[in-house]
Amino acid sequence: MSTHLAILPLDIIGTLTTRLNQENRHPDYATRFLRLPHPRTGLSSLFLLHDQHSQDDPTKTSSILEVQAISPTNARTWFVGEEVVADGKLMVMTPMDPMFLLMNLLRVPQARDGSKGNFRPMPDIIEEIAATISDVSEKDAQKDPSLKVSADDVISFLSLDFVQSSIKRVCDVKVITEEITVYRYSHDIVLENLKGKVGRLSDPRVAEMSRTLVRNLAKDGLMDDGKEELLESGRIKLACELLSQYLPRDILQDLIASYDFSKLDAHLKTVRDEELALLAAAPDTGKRTKAAKAGTAGNGNQKKKKDVRVADAVATDDGDKKRKKDAKSSHGVEKLKKVNVAGMSKLSTFFTKKAA
Structure with missing residues (x-):
């Protein structure tokens, strides 16, 4: 079983701790994960259903939490006590108003011609929504199984008491009789x-x-x-x-x-225009900066030229010294020139053929 680190609201942590400390599962606690279409993207997303009530407190507390995984850019692990958690992701679960999920789900049965549609009993609406979303996600799941949204999760969510009480914030409601109430999605009520x-x-x-x-x-x-x-x-x-x-x-x-x-x-346009004007002036500043650098480089070049001239002077001086040294070393040659070579055979005679 994999281990994950998660950030949860304090009341959820208290509930889970109470459940873990009990030998048997408490019948008054209900916590389960649901896969539902995200209200903004429509993609399958994970939500945590938390429902709590006790005999001491008749008030029922229910909530839905959005589950998000924050993955690090680089590989990371967690050290929890003596245990090493290899998966460095952090699960963040935050409470979410069910109205956002409802507005997305209850728009599914809307008429395609743009009309408001008819009033219908909620059980019929829930059945159509679950079937439609399940069929669409079935096609998406062929490419990615994680995109699948089951009809059971949709029905479970829409059947919750605290969700039912929020439907009036998304729909027009008409009470026909004590037993029959009909609903219709309303864009105006949502806004x-x-x-x-x-x-x-x-x-x-x-x-x-x-x-x-x-x-x-x-x-x-x-x-x-x-x-x-x-x-x-x-x-x-x-x-x-x-x-x-x-x-x-x-x-x-x-x-x-x-x-x-x-x-x-x-006002914001004026602010942006001023920012653009400053950005437009930035190249001139850049040129001045480049000019300053060029000036520094010029000084450096002048220094280099000076160094070259010094090096040349040193080289010339070294050359003169070398020539003077060569001049001094030629005194032996001068003495040989003064030697009397009369009667001496030339060196070339040693390499010519003798006469027959």
Whole structure:
């Protein structure tokens, strides 16, 4: 059995610890993994279903966690006590609003002609969604088995009580009788609830808890005095970007279009133009830097030329000394020239043929 390190919310860790400390599985705890289409990409993703309640506390706590694996660029291992975990991945499990999963699933039965469709009982909608997604993932699983989403996982998720209570945030609801309630996916209701999320995330008390968001706002010059209106728009846009991790492209575009970012966009364009102007001036600075380097190189070249001249002078002087030395060594030759060679045979006579 492979071992993985994971980051979990404290309440989940407490629940799992309680279960592990008991001899038998507690009937009031339910934890299982589900494979469901990711709301942004539609690809098969792993989620952890956590459902907890006890006899002492009648309140039922249920949640769905997104499971993500963070893999290191280079090979890495973990040391846990005396054990070595060869797989250096880190599993991160974070709570997720089931609304994001619902908006993606409940759009599946929508009419292809773009109309809103008809109201239908939820059991019929769930059955169609499960069958459609299962058929699509079956084709994808032929290329990659990990992309398979089973109909059982879809049905299990959509049948959960806390998921059922969230359906009204995604659908129009009509109560026909006490026994019959019908539903229809509503794009307007989805946008309305998303804007509520944007409002909560863009609240200064929430947005400024993140240093990253504050740095982004300051970088764009939105934290300066007198730019309160632009700052508010900046917070709203950042909130939309945060939600974009869980939104299909068309819903994200409609969400952004529901706000007026014209002044913010004009301000950001001015900031970007100033940055581009500075970048455009960078080559001149580069030329000056190159000129400075060329000047230094020129000084170096002059020094080299001077060194060459010195070397030449030294070489010339050495040559003169050598010639003087050669001149001194030729005194023996001069003495030989003064020797009387009359009557001496020439050296060439020793190499000529004798006469017959």
